[in-house]
Amino acid sequence: MLDVSDLACRRGERLLFSGLSFQVPAETLLHVRGRNGSGKTTLLRALCGLLRADAGSIRWRGETIRDLAEDYNRDLLYFGHLNGIKADLTGLENLRIASTLDQDPADADAIFAALSRIGLEGFEDLPTRMLSQGQKKRVALARLILSKAPLWILDEPFTALDVDAVDLLQQLIAEQVARGGSVILTTHQEVPLTSGAIQRLTLGEASDPVSSESTESETRH
Amino acid sequence: MLDVSDLACRRGERLLFSGLSFQVPAETLLHVRGRNGSGKTTLLRALCGLLRADAGSIRWRGETIRDLAEDYNRDLLYFGHLNGIKADLTGLENLRIASTLDQDPADADAIFAALSRIGLEGFEDLPTRMLSQGQKKRVALARLILSKAPLWILDEPFTALDVDAVDLLQQLIAEQVARGGSVILTTHQEVPLTSGAIQRLTLGEASDPVSSESTESETRH
Amino acid sequence: MMEFFSQGGYAGYVWGAFGMTFGLLLIEVLQLRSSRKTTLTRIGRLLRLRAPRQASTGADPQRGTSGPTS
């Protein structure tokens, strides 16, 4: 369970948000919303520990993520604007390396299954540079299928995907929530979820950088 | 008016489509659809002349685009997966340079107006590297407001945009069509259009490269 | 005979030159042979893979076809 209290971040000289507090318990999806430039990516990177917040604390299961360091990373799967796959390696190799480094090596069968589930059957052996934008994104998303991390942080995972892939991803997210995980994501689309709780967090208007964020956090079944 | 006949493209050793023929008259929006990896980007780049097709001809107002060369480019505005803006320049500078090179220099007022219409008021003087993903995309899209090119070719212009920006972009496209221009775009979303004709072109399944494309080209009012 | 092999005391130079020349050419020939063989089997496998799949599912992943870069 992630516990954020009184978080503040600034980029450049602009205070993006401050006094931000929320919790993401298990079986929950947190949908971070906001206009372009409102600080969603910034928040997500801060939650991963990739970016040092200016104030406030982020705790995972009671301890701050700075103290947990690598232990926190093991519980986390982050998915940013960049795909994080090597263009020179095939989808297979990319996933094998990713899972080995996550200390949970997946065998070839599992990887093949993941790739075929994500709609890349027949493309497993191609260097990913040969794939289209959406296919590259799919390779990266196949990690979600293999992952056992309890916390997913996904920054606009739906871009560049076609309708089939969007459906599949929604399903994956629902599964993760159903099995007791947490998901934090940003997207400009709506995410229908069949089980678990959805929270929404809306970050303040970007055009009015001084106003602090309006944390309209609603919980729905 | 763009006239494509018998076009074929291959990437790597894969034949993406062949025998593709269609026309894009004035006042028309062509929506190219297809699954991830079906060749939409490839087609669009071929239509711009950035990529040499393997067979077939592309004519603009009766002449092939190879012959027209720079003259064709002047009638064209292309918008690819990359934004095509310099991160070190401000939005203002980016647009000024782009319009000068398009041989239609816009004055500062026009650029300010365009940027504010696209929702970047107050961000004109920031180097675009300081902007969020969606804001960068907006800077690039501001070119559409300034452009007088009769043919727009837009590759997934809606990604990373928030709802406001999506609305605005749809409006821009509608205006372009209304004033007699043509637009070719790919997107995985639907594009409601208030005036003019929409054509749809669906590229064949990516997983079946041998099948030629199915040109389900319907015209709707 | 020995005289022939010693090349007037310049054996290292003479045989070094001729050895490298014909050695390299031999390697080239062998390399050409083997690359021809691997190409044939690879494309053959590819075509066989393609044929039945096409019949059954209509799907045809042309995979692993990045050619050998010289």
Added chain:
Amino acid sequence: MTINWFKFASPAAFYPIAGRLIPWFSRVALALVLIGLFWGFFLTADQLGGSNPQKEYYRIIYVHVPAAWMSMWLYLVLAGWSAIGLVFNTRLSFMMAKAVAPTGAIFTFLALWTGALWGRPSWGTYWDWDPRLTSELLLFFLYIGYIALHSAIDDTRRADRAAALLAIVGLVMVPVIFLSINCPDPNQCAALHQRSDPGSIHLSILIPMLTMTLGLWSYSFAAVFARLRTIILTRESDNAWVRDVIAQETTA
């Protein structure tokens, strides 16, 4: 009678032609090289070393000079096919150019290697910065550049065209490079490598040397065609005729 040359410019048409030519070129190459070697090693002992006889290392001439000539000639071929490919956009020319490069690089390396082994006994050093040696070294770099660029690019078409452009730029530069290393003022630079004209070489050495040259030339044809055939197969693998060829050749 007019021959439709464009017919042969198609990979599908050229593939079997090359296949038929290879054995002939191989046989001629083997025969000429054997004759040249026999002649060079057993029949020319008296004339070795020109003015100072009995320098057996002079025999290196039988591989050195042919290799050096082939290296230059093949570069011309490489650049020529590249230019044709860029102008007429014919696929076969690019394949031809790509097929020539490795063989050319090998001969360039051999010219350097055999020259070095000759230089040691003759000049007392393996290497010196003599104009001709230097330009041969640069030619080697040009070949390597072509190969490196070609293989650094995944997309075949881009690789072909980019490498072709490089080959042509190289061709424009070669005379400039050669002249520059030769110095504007020849007195400034001592050239170790004589400006040799083949006429100054004794006839009984010249003949085996020329025989070897023709042999290696013939070898180059065979090697290039063999490489060309694999390139054609790889690149045309989704064409119907390749299927037939594969069926034929894997059973045979």
Added chain:
Amino acid sequence: MLKVFYCVLSRDITLALRRRTDVLTTLFFFIIVVSLFPLGVGSEREQLRMLGPGVVWVAALLASMLALERLFAADYDDGTLEQLLLTGQPLALLVLGKVVAHWLLTGLPLVLIAPLVAMQYHLSGTAIWVMMAALALGTPVLSLIGAIGAALTLGLRGGGILLSLLILPLYVPVLVYGAGAVSVSAIEIADTQPYFYLLSAFLMGSALLAPLAAAAALRISLE
């Protein structure tokens, strides 16, 4: 025509000045490479004087080449190059604009700093003047020829070092005549004339042909 040329030129210069350090880094690279040598080969005066011209030129070659790598790469990565190709302007002209900007930012500073580094090698006054003149004629040629290589290696992994492999051999004539002029000037200044004629010829030839070749290469690389 001129307006477009000037637009590209000023764009690239603005971009570079926005990152002022970039310009300085090429310069410092040059200075550092030149200064490394005495550390490697020892500091005997007479020897250094002989080495001077060659070392300065090799350093200039390397500095110019390193900076070249970014000539088109930055524009390629963010998609502005694609847009330049589609502007409806003759591409060779745009390329020339970029190359001139590149030379002003990297070549010219080398010419100006040359006297300073020449002093480290105890070169005479005349030699220093000759060196500056030779660099002024030679470095634009390096930028022009290099542009072809930069265009060819665009977007390739390990581009920088591949680029050097492709163009360093082509730089040899400039190196030979550039360094030659300086060496010869130590003997008799009049002798430098043929060297300068040739360098000027290279400059003109490459100014005519290189932008065309680079433009063709760009089109190929962007396919």
Added chain:
Amino acid sequence: MLKVFYCVLSRDITLALRRRTDVLTTLFFFIIVVSLFPLGVGSEREQLRMLGPGVVWVAALLASMLALERLFAADYDDGTLEQLLLTGQPLALLVLGKVVAHWLLTGLPLVLIAPLVAMQYHLSGTAIWVMMAALALGTPVLSLIGAIGAALTLGLRGGGILLSLLILPLYVPVLVYGAGAVSVSAIEIADTQPYFYLLSAFLMGSALLAPLAAAAALRISLE
């Protein structure tokens, strides 16, 4: 632990071998730079023999540095570096894996080719052996120190040349002792011992400290 190290090592080696020419390119860059000097400074034998060690070392410095530029940059551009930071493994270990792979692919070939280029400078047999040994000890230090610079300049425009500015000065000790060992060996082979002791000390020190520093630098660069 070892498994992770090995995973990163083999990943980087696979990546490099997928582009086989990359490895060769560094090598040829080295050879070309070494070959350029005689063209610039003239080809007098005695002089070249004096220059040899310095030139070879400077070329090795440059080659290693240029290749370093891509050490993290490629991973940074495609987001895999971000992912490496989040793997839950000690980052210094991952860095060490990448550095070792880098040395195997770029440093080791230089050591092996050194005799060939040494011949171009008419070095003696002993000098060649000493040079190989010195390079074998020195080039890993270059890779290790360079990794810090590469991490610091990550994602900066003109990174390559900025990198050189940062790390070339740090390379100086290696250059001085590396080239020194070879020069001294021409006089008396026994004298080379202190040089080798020092080079080994450098190697051990940097193997311990550099990965930690580079890991810290990476965290900063990715903020």
